[in-house]
Amino acid sequence: MKPFLVLQLRPETEAADDEFAAILAKGGLSPDQVRRIRLDAEPLPAGLELDACSGVIVGGGPGCVSDPEAAKSPVERRIEAAVMGLMPEITARDIPYLGCCYGIGILAHHLGAEVSKRRYSEPVGATTCHLTEEGRLDPLLAGLPDSFRAFVGHKEAVQALPPGCVHLLSSDPCPFQMIRYGANVYATQFHPEADSAGFELRIRIYRDRGYFPPETADDLVAMCRAEDVRLPETILRRFVARYACD
Numbered sequence: 721m722k723p724f725l726v727l728q729l730r731p732e733t734e735a736a737d738d739e740f741a742a743i744l745a746k747g748g749l750s751p752d753q754v755r756r757i758r759l760d761a762e763p764l765p766a767g768l769e770l771d772a773c774s775g776v777i778v779g780g781g782p783g784c785v786s787d788p789e790a791a792k793s794p795v796e797r798r799i800e801a802a803v804m805g806l807m808p809e810i811t812a813r814d815i816p817y818l819g820c821c822y823g824i825g826i827l828a829h830h831l832g833a834e835v836s837k838r839r840y841s842e843p844v845g846a847t848t849c850h851l852t853e854e855g856r857l858d859p860l861l862a863g864l865p866d867s868f869r870a871f872v873g874h875k876e877a878v879q880a881l882p883p884g885c886v887h888l889l890s891s892d893p894c895p896f897q898m899i900r901y902g903a904n905v906y907a908t909q910f911h912p913e914a915d916s917a918g919f920e921l922r923i924r925i926y927r928d929r930g931y932f933p934p935e936t937a938d939d940l941v942a943m944c945r946a947e948d949v950r951l952p953e954t955i956l957r958r959f960v961a962r963y964a965c966d
Contacts, residue, residue, distance in 0.1 A: 721964050723755040725773040729781030729799050729822055731760040735925045739779050742913040746953035747777075747960040759799040770809060775816030775904075775963040777956075778803060778823035780911060782929050784876045785825040786836045804830060814902040816963040818956070821874055824899065824907035831901065833882035840877035840894040842909075844923060844932050844940055846947045847872045847891045849898070849910065855888035858900065860958045868951040870897070870910035871919045871944075873931050877909065898955075906959065912952040916944045 726743060730736040736758055744751065755773065757764065770776065783796040792800070803823075807830035810817050819827050825835045846869045855861045878896040881887050889898035889908070898908045911919075920941050927937045 721753055721966060722772060722774040723753055724749065724960065724964075725770070725776045726754045726756045726779070727776065727803060728756065728758045728779045729760070729783065729803070730758075730779065731782075731795055732925050735922060736760075736779075738918055738921050739913065742915070742918050743777060743779065743956070746913045746915075747956045749960060753964075759802050760795050763798075764802050764805070770806070770813075770815050774965050775818070775959070776806070776810060777959075778817070778819040778826065779913075780821035780823070782926060783822060784837070785822075785829045786876045800826075811901055811905055814904045816904045816959070817906060818912075818959045819907035820911055820913065821872075821909060824878060824896070824909050825876060827899070827901065827905065827907045828878040828882045828885075828896075831882035831884065834879040835876055836879055837876045838879060840879065840896070841875050842872045842877075842891075842893050844873035844919070845943055846870065846949055847893060847897075847910065849889045849891050849952075851889060852887050854886045855898070858886075858888050859962060860906065860955050861888060861898075864951060864954065869947060869949050870908075870912070870952040871914040871947075871949055872910045873919075873922070874909060875930065904963070908952075908955070910952060912956040914952070915949060916947055919944045 728736045829835045850867050885899045885901045891897050923940050927934045
């Protein structure tokens with residue numbers, strides 16, 4: 721099998737390692753079936769051939785594409801430039817792509833849609849996602865319940881459906897929870913790999929990054945422990961099964 725290219729955008733090693741382990745576990749992947757690149761620590765290899773990969777999976781991260789360039793750290797600028805540099809080929813050739821949280825901002829920004837903090841941010845926690853009519857027909861979502869819970873936490877959001885995209889999932893606070901461009905380029909605002917334990921870890925790591933008042937961290941952890949979030953991982957598992965190729 722060609723490996724899946726897993727691009728990670730988190731500069732925090734503990735968070736990145738936990739996210740990577742979750743992508744493997746929830747996607748049904750073994751370490752030898754992926755090519756992992758932490759973009760905070762290494763650049764994309766020169767001459768990277770996407771044809772050598774089954775698909776591209778982009779994890780989340782604390783950066784925001786809508787932040788002014790001057791407000792971004794050198795690491796954030798380097799990470800964003802690396803991912804954005806792949807998007808023309810991915811969208812032009814309809815290469816399988818699953819962008820999670822940060823990844824939906826990357827895709828929408830590349831397609832010329834507004835990504836901003838103007839509306840639709842969601843506090844850290846679980847939200848209820850709803851299938852659209854198009855979502856019921858999509859191979860990654862077909863047969864799922866009309867509504868299910870998923871973990872979110874984001875400061876910026878897609879403000880309008882990007883040109884050429886199909887709207888697959890919505891939530892009441894944030895209308896664009898999952899979109900598809902072409903046949904194979906997907907992005908979610910929620911985290912399909914995240915479970916309660918993983919989100920508890922992120923709450924601890926990012927408690928001072930402006931996602932929530934730090935003094936509410938314990939209450940958020942209790943909320944996460946009370947949630948039973950399992951369905952989103954089906955999307956990740958189906959993406960892997962659909963696009964795994966020799």
